[in-house]
Every structure is written in C-alpha cells, then in structure tokens.
Amino acid sequence: MTLTEKILARACGKKRVQAGENVWVKADVLMTHDVCGPGTIGVFKREFGNDAKVWDRGKVVIIPDHYIFTSDSKSNRNVDILREFVKEQGITYFYDVIDDPDGHWVFDSGKGMLKRQYGSHYAGVCHTALPAKGHTRPGEILFGTDSHTCMAGAFNLFATGIGNTDAGFVLGTGKLLIKVPETMHFRLEGRLQPGVMAKDIILHCIGEIGFDGATYRAMQFDGPGVASLSLDDRMTVANMAIEAGGKNAIFPFDARTAEYVDARTALNGTTQAYEPVEPDRKQKFVYELAVNLDALEPTVACHPNPGQRKKAKELGNIKLDRAYIGSCTGGKTSDFVEFARVLRGKRVAIDTFGVPATPEIVRDLQTTYWGNQTIWNILLGAGVQMTENAGCAACLGGPVDTFGRMNSPMTCISATNRNFPGRMGHKESQVFLASPATVAASAIAGKITDPREHLAN
Numbered sequence: 461m462t463l464t465e466k467i468l469a470r471a472c473g474k475k476r477v478q479a480g481e482n483v484w485v486k487a488d489v490l491m492t493h494d495v496c497g498p499g500t501i502g503v504f505k506r507e508f509g510n511d512a513k514v515w516d517r518g519k520v521v522i523i524p525d526h527y528i529f530t531s532d533s534k535s536n537r538n539v540d541i542l543r544e545f546v547k548e549q550g551i552t553y554f555y556d557v558i559d560d561p562d563g564h565w566v567f568d569s570g571k572g573m574l575k576r577q578y579g580s581h582y583a584g585v586c587h588t589a590l591p592a593k594g595h596t597r598p599g600e601i602l603f604g605t606d607s608h609t610c611m612a613g614a615f616n617l618f619a620t621g622i623g624n625t626d627a628g629f630v631l632g633t634g635k636l637l638i639k640v641p642e643t644m645h646f647r648l649e650g651r652l653q654p655g656v657m658a659k660d661i662i663l664h665c666i667g668e669i670g671f672d673g674a675t676y677r678a679m680q681f682d683g684p685g686v687a688s689l690s691l692d693d694r695m696t697v698a699n700m701a702i703e704a705g706g707k708n709a710i711f712p713f714d715a716r717t718a719e720y721v722d723a724r725t726a727l728n729g730t731t732q733a734y735e736p737v738e739p740d741r742k743q744k745f746v747y748e749l750a751v752n753l754d755a756l757e758p759t760v761a762c763h764p765n766p767g768q769r770k771k772a773k774e775l776g777n778i779k780l781d782r783a784y785i786g787s788c789t790g791g792k793t794s795d796f797v798e799f800a801r802v803l804r805g806k807r808v809a810i811d812t813f814g815v816p817a818t819p820e821i822v823r824d825l826q827t828t829y830w831g832n833q834t835i836w837n838i839l840l841g842a843g844v845q846m847t848e849n850a851g852c853a854a855c856l857g858g859p860v861d862t863f864g865r866m867n868s869p870m871t872c873i874s875a876t877n878r879n880f881p882g883r884m885g886h887k888e889s890q891v892f893l894a895s896p897a898t899v900a901a902s903a904i905a906g907k908i909t910d911p912r913e914h915l916a917n
C-alpha cells in the first residue's frame with residue numbers, strides 16, 4: 461500500500477484498503493476557522509440538535525485567521541461566534557484573537573494596519589499554526605474546513621480539506637466516509653541549488669500535470685531528495701497539492717519530522733504519542749514523475765492559474781505593480797529569511813507587502829540579527845511594508861480594507877499559493893506565483909526577475 465492507503469486502512473480498522481474503496485475513517489483532529497466555523501457550527505446544531513455536544517472536545521481545533529484585521533463587522537462577529545461555541549462546548553484548543561473569553565473582537569482601524577492588535581493566544585494562519593502548536597502527528601487523520609489543510613501531509617499524516625456539511629458531521633460523530641484516492645508518485649532526487657526554493661518544486665510539478673492533474677488523488681513525495689528539505693520546505697510543497705486538485709499530499713516520516721513534532725507537542729502540551737507509516741516495498745501508483753532538484757530553476761505560475769508554468773528568467777517582459785510575501789505557503793520564517801537574503805542592502809522599486817503567517821514568525825524576524833540589524837528592520841529598510849498582524853490578509857482578497865489587497869486592476873508577484881482571477885482582490889488583476897526569493901528579486905527590479913541574478917552579486 462502507499463502511505464495514504466496505509467493511514468486510511470488503519471483509521472478504518474482494516475488490514476488493507478485499495479484506491480476507489482469507500483471507508484469510514486475516524487478523525488484525530490478537526491480544524492476550523494472564522495470563515496467556515498460559523499457555517500459548520502450551524503450544520504452541527506441543525507443536524508444534531510441545539511444541545512448536542514461535539515464528539516471529542518480535545519480533538520477540535522479552532523483557529524481564527526482569515527478575515528481578522530478588518531473593520532468589517534460581520535467578519536469580527538464570526539470570531540465572536542467561534543468564542544461562544546468554544547465556551548458552550550468546553551473546547552480545549554481555541555486560538556482566540558483576544559484574551560478575554562467573555563469579550564468581543566473589534567478591529568480598531570484607527571491604530572493602523574501595521575502594529576499588532578491581537579492577544580496572547582492568537583496563532584495566525586491555521587495551516588502554519590497547526591504544526592507549530594503541536595496538532596500534526598504522523599500517521600493521524602486531520603480534517604480541516606479549508607482546502608490547504610493538505611499542507612499537514614508534510615508530517616506524514618492524511619490531511620485534507622472538507623466542506624461545512626462534512627465538518628458538521630465530523631463534529632457530531634468523529635467519523636467521515638472517504639473514498640481512498642489513487643496515489644501519484646513524485647520522486648525527489650538531488651538537492652536544491654542556491655536561489656531555488658521548495659516553491660519551485662511544487663510549481664514545477666503542477667506545471668507538469670496541470671491545475672487539475674491530481675484531481676481526487678494523493679500526491680506522494682519521497683525519494684532521496686526529501687532528506688535535504690526542511691519541514692518548512694515540505695509544508696510549502698504539500699500546501700499546493702490542492703492547486704493541482706489533489707485530495708492530499710504526503711511525505712515519508714524521518715528524523716527531521718520526529719524532531720519537529722516532538723519539540724512542538726512537548727512545548728504545547730498536546731498529545732505526544734504517534735505512529736508514523738513507513739512505505740511498503742510494493743506500492744501501486746497511477747503516475748510517476750522523477751524530479752531532479754539540482755536541475756530545477758526559479759519557476760513562476762503565470763496568471764490565471766497555478767498550472768501556467770514558466771521559468772522566471774523567461775518573464776523579464778512582465779512589468780509589476782506590486783509584490784507580496786505571506787500566507788501559509790510563503791509566510792514562514794524560512795521564507796522571509798530567503799526574501800531578506802535577496803533584499804539585504806537593496807530597495808524595492810514597487811509597493812511590497814510582507815505578512816508573516818503567525819505571531820511566532822513576527823517574533824523570529826524581530827529578534828534575529830544579521831549584523832546589527834534584525835531581519836524585520838532589514839526588510840523595513842528595503843522599503844517592504846511589514847505588518848505584525850499575522851494572518852491570511854490579502855492571500856484571498858478579503859474585505860476591502862485588508863492589508864495588501866488589490867483594490868484596482870494590477871499585476872502582482874506573490875509568494876502565496878493561488879492565482880485564479882480575483883483571488884487577491886480585484887478580478888481584473890493578474891497574479892504571478894513564485895518563491896520568496898523570486899518575489900524579492902522581482903520587487904527590486906519592478907519586473908519578474910530570476911533571483912540568481914542577485915545572489916551572484
């Protein structure tokens with residue numbers, strides 16, 4: 461069996477499963493956020509009754525992160541709905557925006573967009589927060605009401621996005637009927653070269669198969685090249701499986717996975733026991749692609765979808781109005797480090813927005829010194845507009861006052877994961893997806909640029 465099949469077999473209590481089979485699996489974690497949480501709660505109450513209790517209050521994780529730093533009152537209200545539900549149900553893991561469990565969330569636009577406006581429990585973007593807070597354990601089943609839930613597959617678990625109706629059902633029963641997906645095999649060989657990042661791996665793979673090339677399939681990434689990839693790198697790759705239509709992404713378990721997971725579960729007091737799955741000798745794949753990491757070049761997904769692959773060096777004719785770094789895919793500490801490496805001592809030529817995915821990442825950037833300057837200050841010095849209000853921000857557009865949102869037609873290069881028309885705001889805007897290094901080099905030049913031009917200097 462493939463890694464995905466092995467996890468699903470265990471979760472449904474069978475020795476073996478095969479692609480195409482429908483099985484009832486037990487959920488280990490259900491995650492929801494401020495956009496889908498209220499709808500999910502509504503389904504749960506409608507189907508199970510107003511007084512119903514969730515199946516396991518220690519397995520529900522609620523992370524407001526999407527429409528948080530906005531004056532839109534309906535968005536603010538969504539966070540309050542989550543808080544009320546958490547109180548009613550006694551849910552253990554709620555990463556509230558404010559510290560007062562009886563309070564109300566109101567964003568104060570008078571304080572501006574840049575200075576933090578959250579309390580001590582706030583965790584930032586759900587997919588980045590889940591592993592950081594110790595909720596991604598190898599071998600488990602994680603459902604989330606968000607399509608990029610597949611990112612947790614970096615940790616050798618079955619993680620997939622589900623809709624509000626399914627999530628309401630999971631809240632009530634802890635189970636879900638899943639069709640076992642076929643598995644596509646991406647064998648990584650070699651090592652990424654300077655200026656080339658994990659984002660380039662996944663943009664390359666999606667370019668090979670198209671933005672619907674993995675529809676309802678598992679994308680398994682393994683091979684000798686995985687060892688050199690950090691967990692941040694693996695998260696970037698797994699995150700974008702859904703951009704090819706994938707049901708889930710999955711990586712093998714290794715010492716780096718153990719180190720990350722053990723440290724985070726211990727730090728946060730979450731469950732520490734887990735049982736990873738190892739690859740079988742015989743696995744049935746419906747597709748095979750070998751990816752030579754040594755040969756990969758900085759890659760861009762052009763407007764209007766993530767499958768429009770080109771090399772960055774071929775796109776120097778694309779003039780830009782804006783650059784953006786942030787999101788679960790591209791807003792991690794390691795993403796900002798590579799971004800800053802290119803920008804250090806230079807200045808951006810276009811409006812450039814930086815949104816760290818979590819408050820921890822803000823802290824990392826504000827406390828890590830290169831010489832006598834923090835990375836945060838290096839980025840400010842280069843002209844990047846950095847906000848401490850970690851969250852989804854303009855990755856999915858959001859209300860009109862969202863930081864970095866494109867409110868008029870413009871051309872943007874972005875370290876985020878999705879570029880369908882309208883995704884980051886105005887529907888006539890064009891978004892080009894690239895690695896943080898490519899975004900930085902392009903921000904300096906005001907046109908799409910291969911970052912290796914800057915590393916050579």
Ligand code: SF4
Pocket residue numbers: 526585586587606608786787788789851852855856876877
């Ligand atoms: S950062 Fe973007 S892709 Fe990630 S969860 Fe938020 S909206 Fe979705």
